[in-house]
Amino acid sequence: MLAYAIRRILMLVPVFLAVSVIIFLILHLLPGDPIDNLLKVGAPVEQRTEMMARYGLDRPLPVQYAIWLGKLLTGDLGTAIVARRPVADLIGQALPHSLALGGLALLFSSVVGILLGFVAALNRDRFLDRAIMGGVLLGSTLPSFWLGLLLILAFSVQLGWFPVSGARSWSSLVLPVLTIGLGGTALVARITRVSMIDVASRDFVMLLHAKGLSPLRIQLRHVLRHALIPVVTILALRIGWILGGAVTVEVVFARPGLGTLLIKALNQHDYPVVQASLLMLAMAVMLGTLFGDLLQAAMDPRVRGALA
Structure with missing residues (x-):
C-alpha cells in the first residue's frame, strides 16, 4: 500500500509540470497584457517599454516560465501586477x-x-x-x-x-x-x-x-x-x-x-494571479484524484490484493 501511494504521488509530478506549462502558455498567448490596465490612454511607448521590463514581460516565454516555476517551487507565487500585492495574500483571503x-x-x-x-x-x-x-x-x-x-x-x-x-x-x-x-x-x-x-x-x-x-x-x-x-x-x-x-x-x-x-x-490580464488561481484549481483536482485512488485501495480488499 505504501509503495502504491508513493508511485501515485510521483505520477503527479509530470502531470503538475504539464499543467503548469499549459496554464502559462494559454495566458501569455492570449491578446492583451496587464500593462494595458496600468497605463493611461495615450501613454508614450517608452513608458510601456519600461514597465514591460520592470515586470519581466519583455523576456522570452521560456525564460519567463523558468523564473515563474523556480519561484513557485520555493513557495513564492509572485506579486500581482495590477493589485501590487503578494499573490499568496490574495489567495489566502x-x-x-x-x-x-x-x-x-x-x-x-x-x-x-x-x-x-x-x-x-x-x-x-x-x-x-x-x-x-x-x-x-x-x-x-x-x-x-x-x-x-x-x-x-x-x-x-x-x-x-x-x-x-x-x-x-x-x-x-x-x-x-x-x-x-x-x-x-x-x-x-x-x-x-x-x-x-x-x-x-x-x-x-x-x-x-x-x-x-x-x-x-x-x-x-x-x-x-x-x-x-x-x-x-x-x-x-x-x-x-x-x-x-x-x-x-x-x-x-x-x-x-x-x-x-x-x-x-x-x-x-494579471498573469501571476490567474496562473496561481488556475494552478490551485488544477491541484485540487489532482489531489482529489489521488485521495480517491488511495481511499479505494484502503477500502477494497481486492484492490489491496492487486497491489501486493
Missing part, C-alpha cells in the same frame, strides 16, 4: 471562502445523494424510484449559473429568506451550497442506486436472507456498506471539481472566493 462553499456542497451532495439512492434502490422499478431518478436527472441538467439565479429570484427576492449576495453570514452560504450541491446529488444518487442493486444480487446477500435477517437490516448494515465503496471514490474525485464549479457560482452570488478573484484577474 479568497481560498477559505471557496473551501467553505465547496466543503458544505460536498457534504450536502453526499448525504442527500446517498439517502435518495438508498430509497430508490429499495423501491426499484416502482413509482418512487422513477420519481427520484427523474428528479435528480433534471437537477443535474440545469446549468449552475441559471439555477443560482432562479434560487435568488425565489428565496431572496420574492421570499426574502436569504441574502442575495455576499459572505457576511452563514445564511449567505445556503443558496450557493444548494446550487453546487444539487448537481453532485444527482451523480451520487445514481451511483448509490446502481451499486446497491448490484451488491443486492450477490450470493452473500442471499445467504443473509436465508439466515432470517430482516431485509432492512441487510440493506443498511451489509448492502449499503459494500455499495459505498464506489460512492466514496466518486466523492473524493469530486473534491477538485466542486472547487472548479464554484467559480461561476461565486460570481453569481458575488462571494469573495477564488472564482471571483480569478474572473477579476482574467479581466485585468
